[in-house]
Amino acid sequence: MNEMLIIKIGGQVIDDGVTLERFLKELSKVESPCILVHGGGKLATRMSERLGIEAKLIDGRRITDAATLEVVTMVYGGLVNRQLVASLQALGKPAMGLTGADGDLIRSKKREHATIDYGFVGDVTQVNTSGFEAILRQGQIPVIAPLSHDGQGQILNTNADTMAQSIAVAMSKLYSTTLVFGFEKAGVLRDLSDEGSVILQINKAEYNDLKTTGVVHTGMIPKLDNAFEAISQGVQRVIIGKADELSDLLNGKSGTTLKHE
Amino acid sequence: MNEMLIIKIGGQVIDDGVTLERFLKELSKVESPCILVHGGGKLATRMSERLGIEAKLIDGRRITDAATLEVVTMVYGGLVNRQLVASLQALGKPAMGLTGADGDLIRSKKREHATIDYGFVGDVTQVNTSGFEAILRQGQIPVIAPLSHDGQGQILNTNADTMAQSIAVAMSKLYSTTLVFGFEKAGVLRDLSDEGSVILQINKAEYNDLKTTGVVHTGMIPKLDNAFEAISQGVQRVIIGKADELSDLLNGKSGTTLKHE
Numbered sequence: 001m002n003e004m005l006i007i008k009i010g011g012q013v014i015d016d017g018v019t020l021e022r023f024l025k026e027l028s029k030v031e032s033p034c035i036l037v038h039g040g041g042k043l044a045t046r047m048s049e050r051l052g053i054e055a056k057l058i059d060g061r062r063i064t065d066a067a068t069l070e071v072v073t074m075v076y077g078g079l080v081n082r083q084l085v086a087s088l089q090a091l092g093k094p095a096m097g098l099t100g101a102d103g104d105l106i107r108s109k110k111r112e113h114a115t116i117d118y119g120f121v122g123d124v125t126q127v128n129t130s131g132f133e134a135i136l137r138q139g140q141i142p143v144i145a146p147l148s149h150d151g152q153g154q155i156l157n158t159n160a161d162t163m164a165q166s167i168a169v170a171m172s173k174l175y176s177t178t179l180v181f182g183f184e185k186a187g188v189l190r191d192l193s194d195e196g197s198v199i200l201q202i203n204k205a206e207y208n209d210l211k212t213t214g215v216v217h218t219g220m221i222p223k224l225d226n227a228f229e230a231i232s233q234g235v236q237r238v239i240i241g242k243a244d245e246l247s248d249l250l251n252g253k254s255g256t257t258l259k260h261e
Numbered sequence: 262m263n264e265m266l267i268i269k270i271g272g273q274v275i276d277d278g279v280t281l282e283r284f285l286k287e288l289s290k291v292e293s294p295c296i297l298v299h300g301g302g303k304l305a306t307r308m309s310e311r312l313g314i315e316a317k318l319i320d321g322r323r324i325t326d327a328a329t330l331e332v333v334t335m336v337y338g339g340l341v342n343r344q345l346v347a348s349l350q351a352l353g354k355p356a357m358g359l360t361g362a363d364g365d366l367i368r369s370k371k372r373e374h375a376t377i378d379y380g381f382v383g384d385v386t387q388v389n390t391s392g393f394e395a396i397l398r399q400g401q402i403p404v405i406a407p408l409s410h411d412g413q414g415q416i417l418n419t420n421a422d423t424m425a426q427s428i429a430v431a432m433s434k435l436y437s438t439t440l441v442f443g444f445e446k447a448g449v450l451r452d453l454s455d456e457g458s459v460i461l462q463i464n465k466a467e468y469n470d471l472k473t474t475g476v477v478h479t480g481m482i483p484k485l486d487n488a489f490e491a492i493s494q495g496v497q498r499v500i501i502g503k504a505d506e507l508s509d510l511l512n513g514k515s516g517t518t519l520k521h522e
Contacts, residue, residue, distance in 0.1 A: 050312055073340050076339075077340075077342075078334050078335040078337075078338040078342070078343075079334050082334050082338045082339075082360050082363075082408065082416055083334070083416065085363055086362040086410045086415065086416050089362055089365055089410060089412060089414070090412065090413050094364065094365060095364075096359065096363045096364045097359070097360070097362070098357065098358070098363075099343050101343055101346045101347040102356070103355065103356075103399070138364070138395045140364060149350060151350060151351065152351050153347050153348045155343055155344065
């Protein structure tokens, strides 16, 4: 199987100009077909504040009322997404900025929950792998904003980690797929106070041990749970680490690589 | 030569939900390859006001400082563009929302002017016809926001009429190209007080006569000058009229069709 790379970068990478520039330079050197998924949390929160819209979070998930959906469509789907593309073009890397609505790439269903009204939040139901392949065949990096659609004209706010994971799982049927969660941390640390104590490789049993002994930072747990879920659903390799060390992440010199067993 | 349709819709069509819905339904029935270019003026002005950014216009052109560029990138490149795409998908019409940066479709040069600093405004220098063709071959309508890039990472605000015209001129070398300027007016009127007095066909000489006798509304003059310029640069047909009467515009039953001679 040919190789395919799905990279997710979080809001902290977007917010930090120096880190972002380093990441984009690293990305521009990647030769395998590649899909970039981005967040953009803080910028959306800041824009909401400027517009007098109160940001609400439950369990780290943004509650998306109509006004907030407008903001995230503007900030994620416009500002962040288009600027990432313009920057990649300047580095000679062809890119195309898209949401799940564009090319019908990612469909979702409005989340229904017994007690919490998440508003215009969508859970991924379908990834259009042939749509992605058509764009990749043109030599373009699809740059994906964390927005999907329900096929009935409704744009839905969708968690960027989940989008990346869904794309990776779908693509893993066709390609040997590596999913990279790039953020500001070095990976899973054996000692939280020591950035040098990165665990380079980890399997599910070792992860469970670390959870039991409380070594894993609580903020990392949902990320790692999702990452192991991706592995169990067929993604060949998941790597967690600093976005701007992309080439080292890919050759195993930095970050934490999750193993099948 | 195969047929190709380039349609530009203005801010008034975007702002009026009923007209927009009618236009999109008409568009979804079009079978030729099609590129849609949209404006979105009033929404950007309104967003600028909400953010306390003063909108400046010189000769109808928006002066684009850094804050305004942020707004138009959000509103044109995000909100308007993505919603148009989601609506087209709901009508079963595959679409992809793009700026000139995406796929390096439209490059521009920051406008230099002896006395006026237009800010981040770009004049089109290059249309990537093979990029458009690759998207059209996938059966997608490229939905183009009035933003381009300079290839050095800078997004530039670009007049939607000019974008549509530049795309049409470039495409007219490869396709028999029809350029439609869809807006809220019925076309060129013989009697301004009578919407029924539309001139169905007009050539350059007849247009010059109407200008001389003051029959043409002053607001229409730049639009018609540009349209005749497009004809002289090789566009096979230009039609001006109501966006939501698209099929009638195309079969000559409404709007004004500009003739070569």
